[in-house]
Amino acid sequence: MKRIEKIILKNFWRIPGLLGKLNRRIRHPENYTDGERMEPIRVLYDIIKKSGDISVEISGKEHILSEGGFILYSNHQGLFDAVAIAGEIHTPVSPVINMEGMSDPLLKKFFACTDALPVDRKDFRQSFQVLDEVKRRVEKGKVCLIFPEGKRNTQGNFLMEFQAESFDPAVETRCPIIPVALVDSFKPFDTDAEGHITVYIHILKPLLWIEYARMTTAEIVQTVQERIRKEMASILMKVRWL
Numbered sequence: 001m002k003r004i005e006k007i008i009l010k011n012f013w014r015i016p017g018l019l020g021k022l023n024r025r026i027r028h029p030e031n032y033t034d035g036e037r038m039e040p041i042r043v044l045y046d047i048i049k050k051s052g053d054i055s056v057e058i059s060g061k062e063h064i065l066s067e068g069g070f071i072l073y074s075n076h077q078g079l080f081d082a083v084a085i086a087g088e089i090h091t092p093v094s095p096v097i098n099m100e101g102m103s104d105p106l107l108k109k110f111f112a113c114t115d116a117l118p119v120d121r122k123d124f125r126q127s128f129q130v131l132d133e134v135k136r137r138v139e140k141g142k143v144c145l146i147f148p149e150g151k152r153n154t155q156g157n158f159l160m161e162f163q164a165e166s167f168d169p170a171v172e173t174r175c176p177i178i179p180v181a182l183v184d185s186f187k188p189f190d191t192d193a194e195g196h197i198t199v200y201i202h203i204l205k206p207l208l209w210i211e212y213a214r215m216t217t218a219e220i221v222q223t224v225q226e227r228i229r230k231e232m233a234s235i236l237m238k239v240r241w242l
Contacts, residue, residue: 004079004189007051008106015106018044022109029115034092041113044106045087053196054080054188058088060203063178069138070206071170074180075159075228076147078190079107081182084199085145086114094137095145096130098152117144121151134169144169145180148221152190157183157236159229162221171217174209179224181231183239200235204228 008015021040025032049056072093074085082095096117111118119130134144146169148162170177183200187193204227212220 002189002192003052003054004104004106007048010051011047014047018047019109022113026109026112037113038090038092041110042087044110045083048083048087052188054199055196056084056088056199056201058201058203060205061089063203063205064089064091065176065178065206067141068175069141069173070143070176070178071134071138072143072145072178072180072203073148073162073166073170073224073228074145075182075232076149076152077156077182077184077186078152078188079104080188080190080199081147081152081185082114082116082145083107083110084182084185084201085180086110088201089203091143093143093145094134096134096147128165131165131169135172138169138173138175148224153186154190156186157232159225159232162225164217164221167217167220167224171212171220174213176206176208177212177220177224178206179204179227179231181228181235183232183235200239202231202235204231 018040025037025040029037072085074081082097086093086095094115094117095111096119097111099118099120117130117133120126134146137144146166148166149160150163153160181202181204184197185199187197188199207224
């Protein structure tokens with residue numbers, strides 16, 4: 001039995017009430033502040049971690065900006081990625097996720113409450129519409145999360161090449177780019193691993209417009225990718241010594 005199924009079984013008696021709170025916020029978001037909208041998300045996230053025997057070690061929260069729109073760019077290892085980032089960062093985050101990430105009913109509600117942006121990678125027109133929506137949200141001071149690899153990596157702690165078009169919303173809005181490095185985030189929901197799991201999230205220093213204004217898109221992609229790659233290597237080195 002997969003870990004997510006075990007989590008649901010352990011908490012079946014709590015889920016109806018929690019889903020009710022999520023549904024009210026999904027249907028009438030105008031009635032809630034950002035903090036009130038995030039409250040059941042954090043409760044659900046804590047349930048997932050505790051019942052799933054998952055711990056998350058996060059560093060670099062000081063790099064999360066207190067005002068203005070920006071985009072988090074993270075490597076993509078599994079279904080837990082967006083859940084963990086949205087749950088750990090106190091700022092409301094709208095992740096861009098693949099349609100398949102909405103297949104689990106519980107995760108679907110979680111992502112709906114974060115105002116996630118499901119993308120169909122096979123539909124180029126829809127994909128570009130999603131990137132345009134990211135741009136509009138950032139211009140309004142919102143925070144979005146993009147996985148520039150384009151799909152979940154099935155090779156564990158390996159980094160695939162980033163897609164240049166995923167950086168268009170940042171370039172067009174001139175917003176800060178905040179790289180995020182994930183390690184072992186594939187283990188909770190994308191493997192049959194038993195026992196306790198520790199996931200590592202490292203938020204890196206923002207890349208500001210003043211720093212990348214004269215870069216080509218290819219140079220921006222390479223810069224962000226290499227920062228994440230180096231941070232992943234650093235995390236893995238430390239984990240091996242634990």
